[in-house]
Each structure stands twice: as structure tokens, then as C-alpha cells.
Amino acid sequence: METLHLQMANEPEDTSTGLDEAILPQGAILQGRYEVIQVLGLGGMGAVYQARDLRFTGVARLCALKEMTNTTPDPQMRRMAIEIFEREANILASLNHPAIPKIYDYFTEGIRSYLVLECIDGENLENLLSKTEEMFSPNVVVDWGIQICDVLSYLHSQDPPIVFRDMKPSNVMLRSGNQIVLIDFGIARVFEAEQKGTMIGTEGYSPPEQYRGTSNPKGDIYALGATLHHLLTRRDPRLEPPFTFQEEPPRLLNPAVSEQLNAVVMKSLQYDPEKRFASAEEMKAALAQCLRKKSKEPTGIAVDSPSPMVTRHIELEAADLPADTTAGPVSRDAGVLPVWEFKCEDEVRSSPVVAGGTVYVGAYDNNLYALDAQSGNFRWKYPTEGGIASTPSVWKDRVLIGSEDQVLYAISCAMGRILWTCPTQGRIRSSARVEFEHAFFGSDDYRLYAVNAQTGRMVWRFEATGPIRSTPAVGNEIVYIGSEDHHLYAVDLQTGNQKWKFRANRAITSSPAVSDGLVIFGSSDWNVYALDERSGWTIWRTRTNQAVISSPRVVEGIVYVGSADGYLYALDAGSGRQLWKFDAGSQIVxxxxxxxxxxxxxxxxxxxxxxxxKSGKERWRFKTGGLVASSPFVYEGMVYIGSADHKVYALPA
Amino acid sequence: MNFLQKVFSRERPAVEDTRPTAPGATYPFNLNSLPRGLTVARMSDIGRQRERNEDCFVALDITLHNDDGLTPLGLYIVADGMGGHQKGEIASSVAAQVSARHVIQDVFLPFLSGHDQENPHRPINEALIQAVQSANLAVYQQAPEAGTTLTVALVFGHKVYVAHVGDSRAYIFNQATLHQITHDHSLVARLVELGQATPEEVLTHTHRNVLYRAIGQGNSLEVDTYLKSFPVGSYLLLCSDGLWGMVSDTEIAQILTHAPTPQKAVEQLVAAANQNGGEDNITAVLVFIGES
Structure with a gap:
């Protein structure tokens, strides 16, 4: 027998192994009884062979030989490993279940031990996954899951309970008639040497607690959940960061998976063992429930969209809302109703600003309004000569506002009287930013103005090559402004001289935000950009699917910005990586x-x-009677916003 | 005597250099006496138990001084290879070289050719991700059975941009506190996140060496990127797990606080790792940023 070790059928390509892991050639005979026919597979411990039992002379009785190489160098340890192996082989020999292969024999030759097993004619589920491309039918997977639960339940009910410990697609054989058989009962693990050095790759299917050395029936339930997840979604958990199933429920990746089945799989995949099914029996019942529900569906094919019946029911409910019968605005969520609303004489595209208990907002009816923030009561209005699209800016005792009449006004907060004006050569859609006692604003006359906020005297102006509709941001001694000429300009705050400029592929109407050394803004070229504040170097850009007119808001390292593609984006400010996006169903400016x-x-x-x-999920939604280009202002539990339905709304935040 | 101490400093117990830090401890050297811009110290050591050094590093910096003042630009890379038959060394050096070449092309050369308005350069994070992904493909093709970690840090002005895969680490040491920038792509790090292992267990866990993401494992690769400020008077430390696995964060902080120079600091860090067992190759790249 010794010579067998020296004969190599085919030298395995490029492994770090020597003779120890040589593969037995065809025709090799072990124990004078088992003749190797072919190699069925190669595992970490050794090969699996198909062999013929020579003791049966009349018939070709086939069996599987599972080989385990004992690499432990210490002879005493090696003997101990063989003893454990034999003990476990004996336990398995006592099992009797259609999904467990029969053990006929076991023996040890030199450094190798062998199990002689029933030969299973079929294919393992991992091979089946790699040979096919279509998603498996959820019903078929559920059927496999039920069968596996059945055999796990049988194992767990042994005394002491037997934990399978290595549930994964490659250990599940599918034989004819859709019958499941578990293979590889993990006794090979007795011979596993502890590996040294950095390794790549994880087992993918194992529960977190297994890495503490605990293995119990709850671990098998998790691994079965991981196996079902893989079978339902084709997402290979070995290629993903470990324990990330909770982030990607099967239904997210495969809409054919029902809510109910999704819930069963996710419950089995809870990281906390206590939150999983209490037993394989319980999980089996839950899976069976999924099948029963399914069979009621007329077609028997998984349906991913709600049935028409359900949809109509929801519509009826919405129509029954009492809000619909009143003259007031209809809110889909009855929970959000305006605290007050104020009607102007034309569209409100300007954004409200609240200061000192007063809401200031402009309207296309030419007026700047001052309203009581609590009640919405009118305080005063100041009529300009043109519509107001820009947002008011409050500084000390005055409110600054630009108008389509080309003039920037400073109006006293208390009385609504004019304090000074600054005429430009174009319509003013940019809003004033006041820093260091100076107001900075742009105009359609291509200029960025710096004006003394106290007196209205111009300090400098900077010339771009296109209209300036974006609102300036002020950083460290630098004013940043976007222009319709595709550029973002960095202008010295003291002198009005250009420090640097950046060119996008389309207009920059979005107003820049300065945060942590970065200037962040959107462009009509569909991108959100982040530039280095000092040099203008692009740090990152993130592409949306439409123009970004909306101005980013940066809070605690996260950029929130809307796009005309109808999504609100949350991006990591350091990298531009998308954290989530919310489908608003309509353009966001x-x-x-x-x-x-x-x-x-x-x-x-x-x-x-x-x-x-945190999640990017909807809290509430309030429907106005016109487009909402105005931006909300949140103040003391209220959201103030204007709409093209001529109204200013105060909504509970 | 002083000379002898220096010669044998590697063998000396690190204990001497790790006196408890007094609150508000300052550097033993005068910040103003250091050169302006970046001062770099680096060292790689085989450790005490390995037969080969599979770590690799790159350090490159230029300083541009013009009327805008002094702008430092630095590229620092640490890669820790793994895989038998010397493939680990190949993987780490291929990864470091390929990624360095890409960053030089996409960042260093445009930086030196000035700001070309009509030909905008590639955004820095895209350049870094591209560099790491190119390294991934190169390793996958040239050393398919091997892999490597790869941590690429670009210092630009007072900011540091990091692209990262694996379990080498980048830290910022500022005001006597060590902040870990990168997130280890290791099984144990995930277990800690899930509360299934304690942060202390990371150093002793039986699965501490298992990575779930590394360079050279396939065509596609997700790259983590980070952007941190790098204030005057602070250190950027890049190291392989041969350092952080052997020397605790507290000990690293103490060494950085008390070492007389950056070069002494890396020597002491490596000595401490060897002192504590030297189980793996040890690589440390330490960058100090002075006034600009």
C-alpha cells in the first residue's frame, strides 16, 4: 500500500503541496477492497473518489471514498485526531435519514483516513448555481429549504445534538426527484491544521458566533439562511464583506421573492442567535407557510408587483380621506397639515428666511413680505419694480433682497422702509451673502458685487463671462461663486481679484457650500463637484442623471443635494460616495x-x-397646488416654504 | 556611550521610550526647528519570525514654493503581500509600483504643469481609486495566486486623501491622540462591528489574519477612500499589520509623543514590534507636516 502514495495520477498544478496530497490514480486499491474509479472532487483535506467495492463480485457496487490527510506532525496528536475521527464516524454510522448518505466503513492508512460512503448520483447546488444563469424559482428553493430543515431537525434532535456546522450550497447534493442530500459532515475538521499568515476570503455562510468557537443548532439555521439567500439571489456571500446579509435582503435583489419568504430568510440570518428561529422545525413550518400562500395565487408564478385588487383598495382609501372634500390642500398623509398659509398675488419661488420671529419672503408679485412666524399674520410688504426670485438675507436690522428690476434693496426689518439700494445692469436672481459686514451677490449683468452692508457702497465688482444666478459662499478670505458661463470662480474677498477658476461642462446655477476645506456645488452637466478650497483642484465628482440646480447642504460630513433626475442624494463629503438616494418622483431644484x-x-x-x-426614507409629504422651486427654512419646529400656487406655507417639521 | 546606545537602539527594550504620557504632552522638539512642509521617515523590517519580507512601501514628495506659499504634495504607499512561493513579494511590489505610477501621472504631473483650465485634471479621488484598481488588475494578472493589501495616501496641502484595501492602516496623530483613518477589511473587524468580538480580541483572535477584501483577487474591487485634514504639527502614519498587530495604539502614541525626530520614531516603532514578538514583517512610513 505504501507505494500508492508515490504514484501520482496527475500532478496538481501549482500548489504548495508535496507528496502528502498526491491524488490516487485510477485503479489504485485501498484495503484490498476499494478500487478507485475516478476523482469526484478535491477538497481542502484531500480528494473524494468514486470507487468500486471489490467484495461484491457479482455487481458493480459503487461507493464514495472521502479522503482526509492528517498533517499534524506530532504523533500523539495524530493518534488523537484519528480517535476523534473514528468516534464521529461511528456516530454518523448510527444515523438513518434519506438526506444523509450512509456510511459503510472507515479506515486509516498512514497519514490518510478514509470514509466509505454511499455514492450519491447527482449534483451539488454550488455547481448547479454556476451552470445556470436564471434565478431559481423561489418555490423550488423553498422546497429545498424545507427538506434541509427536515434533516437539520433530525440531526439536532439526536442526543447529544449533532451540529452540521458547514451548511453551504456545495455541501448540498441534489439527486433525481429533487431530493436533497447533505454531504461532508465536517468530521474532516478534526484534521485541520491551524493556518498561519494572512489569508484571503471567508467562509461566507458561517454565523458570527462560530468564530468564537461556539457551534450550536442556531448556527446551522443561520448558515441555511445564508445558503437560501445565495440560492434566491445569486449573490455569493464569499465575495461580499462578511455578515452583510441584513443590508441586502433577498427581495431587494430578486423581486420574485415574496415578502413572506424574505422575512423567513432574514429571520434565520439575524446576527443575534436569539432572534433566529428557535429550531429547524420552526423554520421548516415558516417556509411551508410561504409555499401555501403561493399556491393560492392563480398562476403559481411569483408575482413581484401588488395585485390590482390591492392597489384599487389603497386608492379607494385615499379617496375617502376627509381632506379631499374640503377646499384646503390635499395631503396624502393626513398627519401633515399646514399650521398656517399666506397667499401672495403671484408665484412664490423665493425662499423664506426667518429672523426675530418674522418670516421674510419675496414673490413674483414684486413684493417682499414680512409675516409673523407664529401666526402667518401680515406685518408689512415692500414693493420692488420687478418680480422677486431671490432669497432674502437678514443682517442686523435689515433685510437684503434682489429683484428682477436689477436693484438690490436693503429694507429695515422693523418698518419695511428702504435703507439703501444698489443698482446693477441685469436681473438679480442671486441672493446676497453677508460676511464681514459686506454683502456679496451676483447679477445677470455677469458681475459679482461686494457692497458695504451698512451703507450700500460698492467695494469691488468681479466680472464673469456669463450671468451669475448662484449665491456666493464665503470661505477663508475667498468668495466662491458659480456662473452660467460654466465656471466656478474663487475671488479674493479683499480685492475682488480672481484666485482660481474651475470649468464644468455646463452652467453652475447651484450655490456652492464650503465645508471642511472643500467647495461643493452642482452643475447643469449633471455632476456634483467637490473642489479643494485653496487650489480649486477637483477632489471628487458624483454624477446624477440630470442637471443639478439644487444647492448642496452639508451637515456632519454628509452632502444633501437634489437633482432634476428626481432624486435627493446623500453623499459622503470626503469621497462623494452615495450613501442613499431618495426617489421624489419629480424634479428637485x-x-x-x-x-x-x-x-x-x-x-x-x-x-x-x-x-x-439616516435611512433616506420618507417621513411625510405635503402637496401644494403648484411647483415648489422655493427652498424650505426650518425654524423652531416649523418648515417655511413657498409654492407657485402663490402661497407661503408653515408646516410642522 | 551615546554612540553605542544608538547602535544598539534596536535591541533595547522599547519600555524606555514609552513613559506614560503627561496630559497635554508636547513634542520634545521645537516645531519651528523642523523643516517647513513634509518630513518623512520610513522603515521596513522582516520581523523575528518570517523568512521573507513581503511588505513594500513607496514614499515620494515634492514641495512647490511660489507666491501662493508652500504647497506640499506627497505620495505614500504601504502594501503587505500574501501568498506562497515568493508571490507575496511580487504582489505587494507590483501593487505599490503600479498605483504610484498612476498617481504620478494623474496628480503629480498635472500639479507641476500648472492649472490648465481647458483641460481639467482627473478628480483626486477618481485618480486614487483608478490607481488602486489598476494595481488590482496588474496583481491579478501577474501573481494570480497571491494578494496584497494596499494603502495609498496622498498629501496635498493640509489634507490627506487615502485609498485603501486590506488591513494595513493609516493613522493621523494629532495633539497626542492617534486617530485611525482606515477601516480594516478583516473578518475580525466585522465581528467587532457586530459586537461579536471586542476590540481587544482583534490582536489575539484566531481569525485575525483573515481578510475579506484584498488586491489581486478578481477583476472588480471596491476601494475605500477617505479625506482627512492634516494640520500643522501632526503625523501621518502608514503601517502594515506587523506594526499595529504587535504594538498597541497607546504604545504607538507614546512613541510618537516622545521620539526626538520622525526617524527615531519609526525606528522605535519597529523596535517595539520586534520586542513584542515580531510575528510579521513590520513597515512604517511616518510623515510630519510643518508650517507651509
């Missing part, structure tokens, strides 16, 4: 506001929407 755990913005479709900033 409004600048998001963020307060506490929520973001607020308007849509061209006319909605004011609030989303949770």
Missing part, C-alpha cells in the same frame, strides 16, 4: 434644508417632502 434627523425639500411636482437623513 429646491435646496434641501436639514434639521435634527430630517431633510426637507420641494419638488417641481408640487410636493414638500421630509425624509429621514
Amino acid at each position: 429646491s435646496n434641501p434644508a436639514v434639521s435634527a434627523d430630517a431633510a426637507y425639500f420641494g419638488t417641481i411636482g408640487g410636493d414638500v417632502i421630509s425624509v429621514y437623513i
Whole structure:
């Protein structure tokens, strides 16, 4: 027998192994009884062979020989490993279940031990996954899951319970008639040497607690959940960061998976063992429930969209809302109704600003309005000579506002009287930013103005090559401004001289935000850009699917910005990586506001929407009667926003 | 005597250099006496138990002084290779070289050719991700059975940009506190996140060497990127697990606080790792940023 070790059927290519792991050639005979026919597979411990039992002379009785190489150098340790191997082989020999291969024999030759097993004619599920491309039918996977639960339940009910410990697609054989058989009962693990040095790759299917050395029936339930997840989604957990199933429920990757099945798989994949199914029996029942539900569906094929019946029911409910019968605005969520609303004489595209208990907002009816923030009561209005699209800016006792009549006005907060004006050569859609006692604003006359906020005297002006509709941001001694000429300019705050400029591929109407050394803004070229504040170097850019007119809001390292593609984006400020995006269902040009755990913005479709900033999920939605280009202002639990339906709304935040 | 101490400093117990840090401890050297811009110290050591050094590093910096003042630009890379038959060394050096070449092309050369408005350069994070992904493909093709970690740090002005895969680490040491920038792509790090292992267990866990993401494992690769400020008077430390696995964060902080120069600091860090066992190759690249 010794010579067998020296004969190599085919030298395995490029492994770090020597003779120890030589593969037995065809025709090799072990124990004078088992003749090797072919290699069925190669594992970490050794090969699996198909062999013929020579003791049966009349018939060709086939069996599988599972080989395990004992690499432990210490002779005493080696003997101990063989003893454990034999003990476990004996336990398995006592099992009797159709999904467990029969053990006929076991023996040890030199450094190798062998199990003689029933030969299973079929294919393992991992091979099946790699040979096919289509998603498996959820019903088929559920059927496999039920069968596996059945055999796990049988194993767990032994005394002491037997833990399979290595549930994964490659250890599940599928034989004819859709019958499941578990292979590889993990006794090979007795011979595993502890590996040294850095390794790549994880087992993917194992529960977190297994890495503490604990193995119990709950671990098998997790690994079965991981196996079902892989079978349902084709997402190979060995290629993903470990323990990330909770982030990607099967239904997210395969819409054919029902809510119910999704819930069963996710429950088995809970990281906390206590939150999983209490037993394989319980999981089996839950899986069986999924099948029963399915069979009621007329076609028997998984349906991913809600049935028409359900949809109509929801519509009826919405129509029944009492709000619909009143003259007031309709809110889909009955929970959000305006605290007050104020009607102007034309569209409100300007964004409200609250200071000293007063809301200041401009309207296309030419007026700048001052309203009581609590009640919405009118305080005063100041008529300009043109519509107002820009946002007011409050500084000390005055409010600054630009108008389509080309003039920037300073109006006293208390009385609504004019303090000074600064005429330009174009319509003013840019809003004034006041820093260091100076107001900075742009005009359609291509210029950026710096004006003394106290007196209205111009200090300098900077010439771009296109209209300036973006609102300036002020950083460390530098004013940043976007222009319709595709550029973002960095202008010295003292002198008005250009420090650097950056060219996008389309207009920059979005107003820059300065945060942590970065200048962040959107462009009509669909990108959100982050530039180094000092040099103008691009640090990152993130592409949306439409123009970005909305101005980014940066809060605690996260950039919130809307796009005309209808999504609100949350991006990591350091890398531009998308954290989430929210489908608003309509273009967003409004600048998001963020307060506490929520973001607020308007849509061209006319909605004011609030989303949770952690998850990007909708909190509430309020429907106005016109497009909402105005940006929300959040102040003391209220959201103030204007709409093209001529109204200013105060909504509970 | 002083000379002898220096000669044998590697053999000396690191204990001497790790006196408890007094609150508000300052550097033993005068910040103003250091050169302006970047001062770099680097060292790689085989350790005490390995037969080969599979770590690799790159350090490159230029300083541009013009009327805008002094702008430092530095590229620092650490890669820790793994895989038998010397493939680990190949993987780490291929990764370091390929990624360095890409960053030089996409960042260093445009930086030196000035700001070309009509030909905008590639955004820095895209350049870094591209560099790491190119390294990934090169390793995958040239050393398919091997892999490597790869941590690429670009210092630009007072900011540091890091692209990272694996379990080598980048730290910022500022005001006597060590901040880990990178996140280890290791099984144990995931277990800690899930509360299934304690941060202390990371150093002793039986699966501490298992990575779930590394360079050279396939065509596609997700790259983590970070952007941190790098204030005057602070250190950037890049190191392989041969350092952080052997020397605790507290000990690293103490060495950085008390070492007389950056070069002494890396020598002491490596000595401490060897002192504590030297189980793996040890590589440390330490960058000090002075006034600009």
C-alpha cells in the first residue's frame, strides 16, 4: 500500500503541496477492497473518489471514498485526531435519514483516513448555481429549504445534538426527484491544521458566533439562511464583506421573492442567535407557510408587483380621506397639515428666511413680505419694480433682497422702509451673502458685487463671462461663486481679484457650500463637484442623471443635494460616495434644508417632502397646488416654504 | 556611550521610550526647528519570525514654493503581500509600483504643469481609486495566486486623501491622540462591528489574519477612500499589520509623543514590534507636516 502514495495520477498544478496530497490514480486499491474509479472532487483535506467495492463480485457496487490527510506532525496528536475521527464516524454510522448518505466503513492508512460512503448520483447546488444563469424559482428553493430543515431537525434532535456546522450550497447534493442530500459532515475538521499568515476570503455562510468557537443548532439555521439567500439571489456571500446579509435582503435583489419568504430568510440570518428561529422545525413550518400562500395565487408564478385588487383598495382609501372634500390642500398623509398659509398675488419661488420671529419672503408679485412666524399674520410688504426670485438675507436690522428690476434693496426689518439700494445692469436672481459686514451677490449683468452692508457702497465688482444666478459662499478670505458661463470662480474677498477658476461642462446655477476645506456645488452637466478650497483642484465628482440646480447642504460630513433626475442624494463629503438616494418622483431644484434627523425639500411636482437623513426614507409629504422651486427654512419646529400656487406655507417639521 | 546606545537602539527594550504620557504632552522638539512642509521617515523590517519580507512601501514628495506659499504634495504607499512561493513579494511590489505610477501621472504631473483650465485634471479621488484598481488588475494578472493589501495616501496641502484595501492602516496623530483613518477589511473587524468580538480580541483572535477584501483577487474591487485634514504639527502614519498587530495604539502614541525626530520614531516603532514578538514583517512610513 505504501507505494500508492508515490504514484501520482496527475500532478496538481501549482500548489504548495508535496507528496502528502498526491491524488490516487485510477485503479489504485485501498484495503484490498476499494478500487478507485475516478476523482469526484478535491477538497481542502484531500480528494473524494468514486470507487468500486471489490467484495461484491457479482455487481458493480459503487461507493464514495472521502479522503482526509492528517498533517499534524506530532504523533500523539495524530493518534488523537484519528480517535476523534473514528468516534464521529461511528456516530454518523448510527444515523438513518434519506438526506444523509450512509456510511459503510472507515479506515486509516498512514497519514490518510478514509470514509466509505454511499455514492450519491447527482449534483451539488454550488455547481448547479454556476451552470445556470436564471434565478431559481423561489418555490423550488423553498422546497429545498424545507427538506434541509427536515434533516437539520433530525440531526439536532439526536442526543447529544449533532451540529452540521458547514451548511453551504456545495455541501448540498441534489439527486433525481429533487431530493436533497447533505454531504461532508465536517468530521474532516478534526484534521485541520491551524493556518498561519494572512489569508484571503471567508467562509461566507458561517454565523458570527462560530468564530468564537461556539457551534450550536442556531448556527446551522443561520448558515441555511445564508445558503437560501445565495440560492434566491445569486449573490455569493464569499465575495461580499462578511455578515452583510441584513443590508441586502433577498427581495431587494430578486423581486420574485415574496415578502413572506424574505422575512423567513432574514429571520434565520439575524446576527443575534436569539432572534433566529428557535429550531429547524420552526423554520421548516415558516417556509411551508410561504409555499401555501403561493399556491393560492392563480398562476403559481411569483408575482413581484401588488395585485390590482390591492392597489384599487389603497386608492379607494385615499379617496375617502376627509381632506379631499374640503377646499384646503390635499395631503396624502393626513398627519401633515399646514399650521398656517399666506397667499401672495403671484408665484412664490423665493425662499423664506426667518429672523426675530418674522418670516421674510419675496414673490413674483414684486413684493417682499414680512409675516409673523407664529401666526402667518401680515406685518408689512415692500414693493420692488420687478418680480422677486431671490432669497432674502437678514443682517442686523435689515433685510437684503434682489429683484428682477436689477436693484438690490436693503429694507429695515422693523418698518419695511428702504435703507439703501444698489443698482446693477441685469436681473438679480442671486441672493446676497453677508460676511464681514459686506454683502456679496451676483447679477445677470455677469458681475459679482461686494457692497458695504451698512451703507450700500460698492467695494469691488468681479466680472464673469456669463450671468451669475448662484449665491456666493464665503470661505477663508475667498468668495466662491458659480456662473452660467460654466465656471466656478474663487475671488479674493479683499480685492475682488480672481484666485482660481474651475470649468464644468455646463452652467453652475447651484450655490456652492464650503465645508471642511472643500467647495461643493452642482452643475447643469449633471455632476456634483467637490473642489479643494485653496487650489480649486477637483477632489471628487458624483454624477446624477440630470442637471443639478439644487444647492448642496452639508451637515456632519454628509452632502444633501437634489437633482432634476428626481432624486435627493446623500453623499459622503470626503469621497462623494452615495450613501442613499431618495426617489421624489419629480424634479428637485429646491435646496434641501436639514434639521435634527430630517431633510426637507420641494419638488417641481408640487410636493414638500421630509425624509429621514439616516435611512433616506420618507417621513411625510405635503402637496401644494403648484411647483415648489422655493427652498424650505426650518425654524423652531416649523418648515417655511413657498409654492407657485402663490402661497407661503408653515408646516410642522 | 551615546554612540553605542544608538547602535544598539534596536535591541533595547522599547519600555524606555514609552513613559506614560503627561496630559497635554508636547513634542520634545521645537516645531519651528523642523523643516517647513513634509518630513518623512520610513522603515521596513522582516520581523523575528518570517523568512521573507513581503511588505513594500513607496514614499515620494515634492514641495512647490511660489507666491501662493508652500504647497506640499506627497505620495505614500504601504502594501503587505500574501501568498506562497515568493508571490507575496511580487504582489505587494507590483501593487505599490503600479498605483504610484498612476498617481504620478494623474496628480503629480498635472500639479507641476500648472492649472490648465481647458483641460481639467482627473478628480483626486477618481485618480486614487483608478490607481488602486489598476494595481488590482496588474496583481491579478501577474501573481494570480497571491494578494496584497494596499494603502495609498496622498498629501496635498493640509489634507490627506487615502485609498485603501486590506488591513494595513493609516493613522493621523494629532495633539497626542492617534486617530485611525482606515477601516480594516478583516473578518475580525466585522465581528467587532457586530459586537461579536471586542476590540481587544482583534490582536489575539484566531481569525485575525483573515481578510475579506484584498488586491489581486478578481477583476472588480471596491476601494475605500477617505479625506482627512492634516494640520500643522501632526503625523501621518502608514503601517502594515506587523506594526499595529504587535504594538498597541497607546504604545504607538507614546512613541510618537516622545521620539526626538520622525526617524527615531519609526525606528522605535519597529523596535517595539520586534520586542513584542515580531510575528510579521513590520513597515512604517511616518510623515510630519510643518508650517507651509
